[in-house]
Amino acid sequence: MTVEQAGRRGPVVHVDPVDAELELEPDETIIEAAWRLGYHWPTTCHGQATCTVCHVEVLSGAEHLVPPDDEERDALETRLPGAQRRDLTRIRLACRARATGDAVVRKKGVRPTQTVPIPPTGPL
Amino acid sequence: MSVTDERRKAAARPVPFGMRDRLRVPKERYYDREFFELEKEHLWPRVWQMACRLEEIPRPGDFVEYEICDQSVLVVRQPDGSVKAFHNACRHRATQLCKGSGRLPGGQIVCPFHGWRWNLDGTSSFVYGADGFAPECLRPDDIRLRECQVDTWGACAWINLDPDARPLREALAPAADVLDTVGVENMRVWWWKETILNANWKTAQEAFHEGYHVMATHPQLTSGLGEDYPYANTEYTAFENGHGRFQGRFDPSAGGVSQGRPAQAFLDRSRTLWEGQDAMTLERDLHVFRGMRNRVPPSEDFPTAAIKALSDYAQGAGIPFHPTPEGMRLWGGEVFLFPNFMVLPQFGNALSYRIRPHNDDPEWCRFEVWSLTMYPEGDEPGRAKLKGRFAPDDHENWGLIPRQDFSNIERMQRGLHSRSYEQHRLATEMEQIISNMHAELDRYLAG
Numbered sequence: 001m002t003v004e005q006a007g008r009r010g011p012v013v014h015v016d017p018v019d020a021e022l023e024l025e026p027d028e029t030i031i032e033a034a035w036r037l038g039y040h041w042p043t044t045c046h047g048q049a050t051c052t053v054c055h056v057e058v059l060s061g062a063e064h065l066v067p068p069d070d071e072e073r074d075a076l077e078t079r080l081p082g083a084q085r086r087d088l089t090r091i092r093l094a095c096r097a098r099a100t101g102d103a104v105v106r107k108k109g110v111r112p113t114q115t116v117p118i119p120p121t122g123p124l
Numbered sequence: 125m126s127v128t129d130e131r132r133k134a135a136a137r138p139v140p141f142g143m144r145d146r147l148r149v150p151k152e153r154y155y156d157r158e159f160f161e162l163e164k165e166h167l168w169p170r171v172w173q174m175a176c177r178l179e180e181i182p183r184p185g186d187f188v189e190y191e192i193c194d195q196s197v198l199v200v201r202q203p204d205g206s207v208k209a210f211h212n213a214c215r216h217r218a219t220q221l222c223k224g225s226g227r228l229p230g231g232q233i234v235c236p237f238h239g240w241r242w243n244l245d246g247t248s249s250f251v252y253g254a255d256g257f258a259p260e261c262l263r264p265d266d267i268r269l270r271e272c273q274v275d276t277w278g279a280c281a282w283i284n285l286d287p288d289a290r291p292l293r294e295a296l297a298p299a300a301d302v303l304d305t306v307g308v309e310n311m312r313v314w315w316w317k318e319t320i321l322n323a324n325w326k327t328a329q330e331a332f333h334e335g336y337h338v339m340a341t342h343p344q345l346t347s348g349l350g351e352d353y354p355y356a357n358t359e360y361t362a363f364e365n366g367h368g369r370f371q372g373r374f375d376p377s378a379g380g381v382s383q384g385r386p387a388q389a390f391l392d393r394s395r396t397l398w399e400g401q402d403a404m405t406l407e408r409d410l411h412v413f414r415g416m417r418n419r420v421p422p423s424e425d426f427p428t429a430a431i432k433a434l435s436d437y438a439q440g441a442g443i444p445f446h447p448t449p450e451g452m453r454l455w456g457g458e459v460f461l462f463p464n465f466m467v468l469p470q471f472g473n474a475l476s477y478r479i480r481p482h483n484d485d486p487e488w489c490r491f492e493v494w495s496l497t498m499y500p501e502g503d504e505p506g507r508a509k510l511k512g513r514f515a516p517d518d519h520e521n522w523g524l525i526p527r528q529d530f531s532n533i534e535r536m537q538r539g540l541h542s543r544s545y546e547q548h549r550l551a552t553e554m555e556q557i558i559s560n561m562h563a564e565l566d567r568y569l570a571g
């Protein structure tokens with residue numbers, strides 16, 4: 001992955017193992033970019049920074065992610081299962097992390113969705 | 125039942141402490157619990173009210189929670205730019221869905237209790253463990269969010285909890301049409317603050333329904349005239365639907381309210397207004413006016429030339445400020461929109477107030493103040509955010525003018541409880557916006 005790619009405007013977050021390239025729009029979080037680009041992303045709170053199910057492991061480029069705010073830090077410290085045993089400096093919430101430059105993260109369960117991310121009518 | 129003019133012919137309910145005439149207001153209307161409960165039952169659930177400024181929800185998925193007494197409504201920007209409003213209660217077990225304001229990531233409204241979800245248009249998008257429910261409990265029409273009426277005008281979203289309410293513009297007539305002449309649609313937030321006052325919401329707003337108090341309350345605005353400060357050059361109008369207006373009696377063809385003032389007096393007053401509240405006259409205006417200081421021959425009217433310069437400046441900068449004679453008549457005046465919203469325009473700016481009951485208590489209110497201005501086209505300010513809640517005597521955050529007004533409001537509320545006191549006695553012309561508001565309020569409470 002090269003930093004200077006022709007035509008690129010926004011920062012790109014690469015997601016393993018699905019091998020997705022998410023180009024973030026200004027002010028957009030990782031999960032919002034994924035939804036916009038048609039990926040399913042694990043969550044139950046849908047971006048409220050409460051479930052922590054969306055969390056990613058940052059493999060590189062952590063310095064290109066806007067530092068976590070109090071809400072995100074609190075969610076990771078108090079609600080992430082097994083938080084005590086984990087290195088929280090490498091874990092971020094995809095629903096809060098914004099990027100200023102490129103980064104690589106790992107998240108199991110991310111996959112392209114067949115349908116649009118927000119169904120126009122309910123499933124029932 | 126909808127609020128129509130027909131209903132006014134036959135009052136269905138007796139109103140306690142009702143208005144008997146237009147000259148007196150019984151004091152209990154400002155603190156009596158039963159009266160307050162009647163407002164909660166028959167006024168707020170049926171009247172159009174300003175729910176948010178549209179700049180608070182600039183993008184699809186942005187929301188604002190609007191609270192009025194014990195009711196909470198979500199105003200949500202839709203993907204097509206339109207606005208919808210929903211009662212803020214989960215269809216499962218009533219949990220409030222969103223609080224405050226912000227974004228709905230991924231276009232989903234999510235209940236924090238069991239994770240049910242809805243799309244931005246209120247349709248159900250997910251029920252966790254749906255198998256565990258009887259089908260009749262999950263009928264899509266039944267579990268979609270309950271909508272409430274919403275419409276937009278004046279760069280604001282307005283809601284009405286009454287599904288049968290008449291259309292917004294009909295209810296706001298003629299006050300909204302009057303305000304259209306100053307371009308309120310083009311105004312955006314310069315700052316927005318609030319305070320909590322120990323006073324009934326009506327006590328608070330009525331401190332702004334006349335200019336009669338300026339002599340005693342705001343001596344710095346009377347150019348040293350004291351009791352000679354003229355009160356009769358303001359014209360008051362009670363409109364239908366409970367609205368009202370006051371404005372100066374002057375020739376609106378040229379210099380507006382300040383016409384005829386010498387240069388230095390005009391500049392001094394402009395500076396006092398800017399320093400006193402950072403609203404209506406802003407630094408930008410002052411800068412343009414000062415630039416005219418030595419450029420207007422004594423034979424010409426300085427304010428007229430200064431306002432012309434302001435409009436030329438705006439044109440050059442792409443600011444959508446187009447003064448009209450009707451609009452200029454309103455400068456320095458006020459338009460009140462029943463029941464609790466005010467706009468005080470001046471140049472391309474305005475002050476705007478919204479006053480709501482606070483903490484379910486007739487003796488407390490939440491008083492919001494917006495300073496509005498016009499920005500160059502294409503250079504809109506970002507999302508409007510409340511700067512904060514500040515004590516009414518906070519010198520840092522409130523200018524002298526609002527602090528003077530706030531201090532009277534809480535003292536009025538104290539005086540209402542005096543055993544000696546029975547009712548307000550109102551000036552026939554100068555305080556008619558107050559009596560007109562109360563008369564309209566009684567129509568709601570009675571019908």
Ligand code: FES
Nearest residue numbers: 047051052054095
């Ligand atoms: S989506 Fe739930 S915490 Fe991020």
Ligand code: FES
Nearest residue numbers: 214216217235238
């Ligand atoms: S109360 Fe909202 S999902 Fe149960």
Ligand SMILES: [Fe+2]
Nearest residue numbers: 331341342529
């Ligand atoms: Fe005042």
